[in-house]
Structure formats: C-alpha cells, structure tokens
Amino acid sequence: MKNKIVAASGVKAASGRSYAPVTLDMVAAAAGVSPSTVSRILNGTAVVSALKKKAVDDAIAELGFVPNPMARGLAGGRTLSIGVVTQAIDSPFYGVALSGIEDALDPAGYSPLFVSGQWNASAEARCIEVLRSRRVDGIIVLTGRLSDQALKTCAKALPVVVTGRSLKAPGLFALNFDNFTGGLLATQHLITLGHRRIAFITGDPAHPDANDRLRGYRTALEQADIPFEAALVVPGEYHEVSGQQAVDRLLASHQQFTAIFAANDQMAFGAALALHRHSLRVPEDISLVGFDDLPSALYAIPPLSTIHHPAYELGQLAARAMLQLIAGEKPTAEVPAPRLVARQSSRRLGSAAP
Amino acid sequence: MKNKIVAASGVKAASGRSYAPVTLDMVAAAAGVSPSTVSRILNGTAVVSALKKKAVDDAIAELGFVPNPMARGLAGGRTLSIGVVTQAIDSPFYGVALSGIEDALDPAGYSPLFVSGQWNASAEARCIEVLRSRRVDGIIVLTGRLSDQALKTCAKALPVVVTGRSLKAPGLFALNFDNFTGGLLATQHLITLGHRRIAFITGDPAHPDANDRLRGYRTALEQADIPFEAALVVPGEYHEVSGQQAVDRLLASHQQFTAIFAANDQMAFGAALALHRHSLRVPEDISLVGFDDLPSALYAIPPLSTIHHPAYELGQLAARAMLQLIAGEKPTAEVPAPRLVARQSSRRLGSAAP
C-alpha cells in the first residue's frame, strides 16, 4: 500500500508536469469504478478483483494522482506524519539522527515534522501541543527534558518513541544508548594506556546520559583501584565553550593530570583548543578522549579518540520502532553497543611515539 | 450515528486515544454563537462585535481549542506550514539555516516541513511533489540543483523563496549571498599578508556558488597582478575528505605554495588534517582560509580564518520573505554582505610570530 503512494509521486515527478488537483473521484471515474474501490486499493483495506485493480492502477499512473494527506487525515484519522521533538536541529549530533529518521520514514510514506525543544521542558511541552494539533500519527522524542510522567501521559494519546532513557509504558517505546558502558570504555582506554590522573568534563547534569557517563568514569577508576578525585571532575554543558572553560579551570586549579575524558565530542573540541592555547600538545602532553564520534571528530587535529554513538542508526531505529508501534506491533529494536574508536588524540603515557 | 459528539468519541475510542478533540462547533456552542462567527474571529475574516468576540475567546481558552490544520487545509484555507527543501539536514551549514527558518516561522504560527534533496535534482523534484501533496503554503528551497525553470514553474502554483541564486519571477523571491565578494575578500586577505602562491580548493562545480567563489579568487589575483596558475587550483566537493585529498594531490604535484584558500570550511578542515599529516604547520608553514564560518571554525586548531556566511540570518530572512510573499507583500530582504573573519590559521608570510 505504501509503496504505491511513493511510486505514484515518483511517476508524477518524473513527468515533471505542474500540479493539478487530481482527485480520487477523478481516478474512479477514469477507471470506471466507485471511489470506495479506489480507496480500498490505495489502502489495501479489502480484496478487489484483479481486473478493477489494474484499471485503477493505470488510471492513477495516467493521471498522476497523489492522495491528499489533508483529506486523508480528516477522514481517516491519520496524517502519515510523525512528529519529532529534537533539542536543536542544528546540533551536529541531532542532525545526523534526524537524517536517520527521515530515511527510515520515507519508504513507508511518512514524513517527519521536526520541532525544536531547545533543552527546555516547557518548550518541549509546547512542541508536543503543536504536533498534536497537527494530528501527527506519533511522536519521537529525541532525548529531552520532559518528565517520564509527561511522556507516559502523552503515550496514552498516541504512540511515542523516546531515546535517551529507559522507560516502560503502554504505547511507549524507549531506545536507550548505554552511556554507562561508553563512559566505562573511554576511561578504561585511558587507564590501559597508563594514565592514572584522568580529568573528566561532565555533561549537563540535567541530562540523564551525562550522569551515566560519569558513573562509567567512576566505575572504571574503581575497577583499576584509582582513587576518585572530585577536583578532577569539572562541570561542562555539552558544548564547545564549556569544554574550553573546563580546561581553563582545571589548569588554573593546578591539578595534575595526564588525560582528559570529555563527556561529549563538542566539549572535547573546546578542551583541545584550550590546551592548544596553553601550549599543551595533544596527545604528547595530554591525552584526550571524547564521546559521540561526531563526523567532525575524524577531522579534528589530531583526530579524536572517542566513543562511537550511532546517531544515524538510532534515528533509523526510532523511526522503525514508531512504524511498528503504529502497525500495532511490538518494537524490539536494540541500540548497538558503545564502541571505542581509538584515534590519535590518546596515547600511552610517557611514550614519545604513538 | 446520532450526533457529532457521540460519533467523535466513538472514533477516538476505536483508535484508543484519550485526547479529546475540541472542535470549532463545540466552541461555538459554548459561546452561544454560530460556527462561522468563531471562524471569523479565528481568521480575522470579518468584524465581529466585541461582546461575542470575548465570549468566543473565553470559550476557546476554556476548552483549550486548537483548530485542526487538516480540516483547515481541506476547506481551502492555509495549512500554516511551509515546505523547506534542504540538501542535507545533517550538514553543519544547513542545520543552522534551518534553525533560523524555524525561529522566524514560529511566531507567525507557521511550521516548517523539512525534506532533504541530497544534492540530487530528481530527489528535489520529488521533495517538491511531497510538499505540494501536503498542501504547504509555500516552499523555501535552500540552494539546490533544480533548474531555474523548474523553480519558476513551481512558483506559478505557490510562493517560492530560493537561496543561493539570483532569479526573478512572479511569486518567486531569491536571496543570494555574494559569493564572489566572499572569494575576493578571502584571497585579498592572504595577498595582504604577503602570500603570492595561493592554492585554491574549489567547491563542487555543479553549485553556482562554487564558481562565484572561484571568480572571486581569480579576480583578487588579477587585481594584485599575480598570475593565475591552473596547477594551484584543485577540485573539491565541499566536504572534508575532498579537502584532504585536494591537499594530498597538491603536495604530490610539488607545486610551491604558502597559503590555501578552501571554498568552504569543511574542506578547510580536511585540508588542515592533510597538512598536519604531512607535518606542515598551520599557519607557520601554510596559511589557511575557509569559507562559511561554521560554528566549529571557531574551535578548529588553530581557529580558522574564514568568510562569514550568515546561515542563521539567511534562514530567517528566507522565512520572513516567505511570510511576506504569502501576505501578498513584496519581500525586500537583503543578505548581509560577506565579511572576513581573521583568526589564527592565516598569518603574514615569513613572520615568526602572529
């Protein structure tokens, strides 16, 4: 059913003609059947004789008919559009995820409707109102600040897929990345390289994932019998400036450290710049590890060691889960496990060569 | 079916929703007026007595009524949504522009509907079909590959705002950034610093802006009486890898050069990495200038000198122009002029200190 819609618009695009309001009724007339029959063929709602089906398919192709989503939404109660609450559409991390969502939704004939919550619970709540008023068929929330309760309530009204937290509720599916293990891996990596005084730049404490990453850091230290030192943990806010400031503060405090683990890549970039400004080289003087594996991590100087966070796949998974939820199936998607990507920003303590 | 209320709740119950649809009719009933009066107040279509207006406004607030965009769209009115054809929603440049669009549209009650064309004319054509089928009130095309003709045709059916090219047609408004001057400024900057052998990494030749930037480069050379050398111009494709490869090729060709101007920041980042890999320092050995002033340019090491391209403002301007077009006004927006942002990746030729 869905494929037909895509095919139809493809044909129309290929013919390059300008828009004309071809309605379902016109198709019906052209095919010599009733509108209901056309509708049934379009939606696979009922079995139709092969003969009429062909006649209708031909008419659709001929006329370049594209169903009107408005009318469809009004009559049928669905809009073939999925609301996506993101925090910042221009974030390097979310951008990739959105791209994954779009790609997964498209073949099913659904369109994403993006709204930005700006890391602000009340803005997010407003976003959800907007989406509802537009009668989206479901809502995907990319790691926001809404309370679990708010999401559960929302899920009573329409399917919800949320990333960045674990949560169980009817009509709701949560897709959580294992930030704890990610933090663990990153820290273990540095420990394995011989580092013992490892500074940590935290993420925004309001994010659950930030705390998980911190827990991973602490656990790795414990496992290696390295005492935790609060002075080596500096607060950040997940963006570049905060990483830069964190390092400035760290340096000003005269704490000794040979490595830095930043809770995300953006802060790692800021940290790298601060180190550079203080004439500290990465990785010769200080090893640096980030988190997320943004596309740009590969082009940092030196290329950043980091934890791979599959944002694109996450978007795809979320979208597919939503499609399943809508179809009444139970989503089973699992987020890929975190994986360390060792590049050139980290090296063995005291080694001259990499 | 006995009456509307029963019918409505029946539908909702069937689809398992608890979201109570408040309709315009209900508002009318609550306020003791006719539906058309409510509609008029909602749209400002006609003058209504202050008394009834207040009653209706109260009822709307009381019931938490939100007009159904589907019904509104179907009935022939607006959908309050603007289609935005972007090339890659996860591009650092476009992400910022989208953000500007969203922010400018929101206060007017419009929502953007983003679709990605992937730098592919036929995909873009399909995008436009999708947007039209969703009955968007207008289309903003962010620098695509569609032919001017295709855009003009499209503009006959609904308002179109396009960036990245100059074009005049009824119902169409083009917002073009002055890429030529940008290229000129960047090159002049390097020349002023004493550089004479300046390599240029081009953008994808399929983009008009890429050629304009190249023209700017050539013109600056001419003005300074520096002979143009084809061997110093290497093709790129606007992404990091291509910048990296361009430098590899340049170095392999044994051409002498003291500076590189990359047609966008992403290629400049790739170029910087390639230089780093070849143990060439920026800016001590090679000066580097980019184009676009991506947010991350500020955090490159060293921070990248570049041409400021106001992506966010561009998005805002495009959105506002669209709003004007819809209102029947003639947009007059002008894109801010390009501006050089000198940071640390470029310095005077032969100088030891910055």
Next chain:
DNA sequence: TTGTAGGCGTTATCAG
C-alpha cells in the same frame, strides 16, 4: 454584524 448551507477529498459504514 451574524447565521445557514454546501463543499473540500478521503475513509468508514453500511447495504446489496
């Protein structure tokens, strides 16, 4: 200034 009636393009519910 206000109300009434008809229709926008589909889907869903009935009979046949």
Next chain:
DNA sequence: CTGATAACGCCTACAA
C-alpha cells in the same frame, strides 16, 4: 466483492 452515503472539522459564499 462493490457501491452509495454519511461523516471528518473547517471555511466561504450567500442570505438575513
């Protein structure tokens, strides 16, 4: 299997 017919929620003449 198929075809009328009634919604869906709102807007816009047309009438009053």
